[in-house]
Amino acid sequence: MGRCVVLLSGGVDSSTTLAIANSEGLELNALTIDYGQRHRVEIECARAIAKRFAVKRHLVISLDMGGIGGSALTTADIDVPKDRIEGGGGPLTSDIPVTYVPARNTIFLSLALAWAEVLEADTIFIGANAVDYSGYPDCRPEFIHAFEVMANLATKVSVQGTLRFKVRTPLIAMSKVEIIQTGLALGLDYSMTWSCYDPTPTGEPCLRCDSCIIREKALREKARREG
């Protein structure tokens, strides 16, 4: 039985990725990073989803990224943009939004690599998606490939030849609708997931940030296709 580490934020993409890894019969080890994000409510969603898929282990690592700054998600000084989209089927924007967190996937994959080395898990899953998030440099296949090359030079197990790491991104070329269809087919209840970057003071999704807009648009589109 193969063993994997799945980066699980509690959002649509990472939860779908966990469902896919589960469908392959792999031993699931879920890793969630509490990095001081505005939407820390997603961590509770991650816990519930990890339980739903009966993961073998769920590790939540605390990492204080606030001091690094540079992102609306980790600093109160930068507002989360609202109401940025008006229909259209393409990527949200060709610019990189202020919700980009510097080097986030690099950092998260590095932490997953460390845990994978200890667990002797040869596969790391990440819900990177190059379609709806085309503006994020660390969601592109060329980045993932370069990380994988680096990872196999970085660790004791890979240098000793006992383990060769693979980074898998099953969602990378899917649209958000395809992602949701895939997850539903695998038994994922999306009401358990969290997307909003900037919850209201009472803990509700704002419905106006990029992440809310992409999520709602996909749910509408899915409903429309199903007639």
Next chain:
Amino acid sequence: MGRCVVLLSGGVDSSTTLAIANSEGLELNALTIDYGQRHRVEIECARAIAKRFAVKRHLVISLDMGGIGGSALTTADIDVPKDRIEGGGGPLTSDIPVTYVPARNTIFLSLALAWAEVLEADTIFIGANAVDYSGYPDCRPEFIHAFEVMANLATKVSVQGTLRFKVRTPLIAMSKVEIIQTGLALGLDYSMTWSCYDPTPTGEPCLRCDSCIIREKALREKARREG
């Protein structure tokens, strides 16, 4: 004036690296990671050394690596090995010791990359050394090169073409004696640095772990050469 981020643990190697970056007239930004290491006393040394070199910024990031396990430095379950060396000029051991922290340099460089992106600093310094620590996979030039390639695919600034990251390892081919000679020539007072992996309950160096042994051997060797 160039701007750099220097990974500064407070040990001999990273402190020497900071002294080298300082000698080049770069704007210094020091990054220290509090990762739950046994020898957290080194963080206070890092603060003092950052002050000594009048760094522009010193950021200490908390990262709880205890849950990952797999290293004597981050878990109480694994003892720090003692008294492992008996003279000899080569590397301490060809095996990778239990003080190896899984993917540590990958994680630290990723955090440095995030901060470098925010600061628009194009150079990251790390005190990796392939001579005395030949057993650590993430201290080898081929790893550093692969990280650099990955970093330039990972970030907004590199993808937009405004910044190209370099990872510099000025100590990589030096012996410990050469490192100390270099630092002394640049005004570094090594009594401000910390090496011991496993301080005594009263906060003194154990003088028996690999790191203490390498440090003391280098200091003796340096004294011998100077007659």
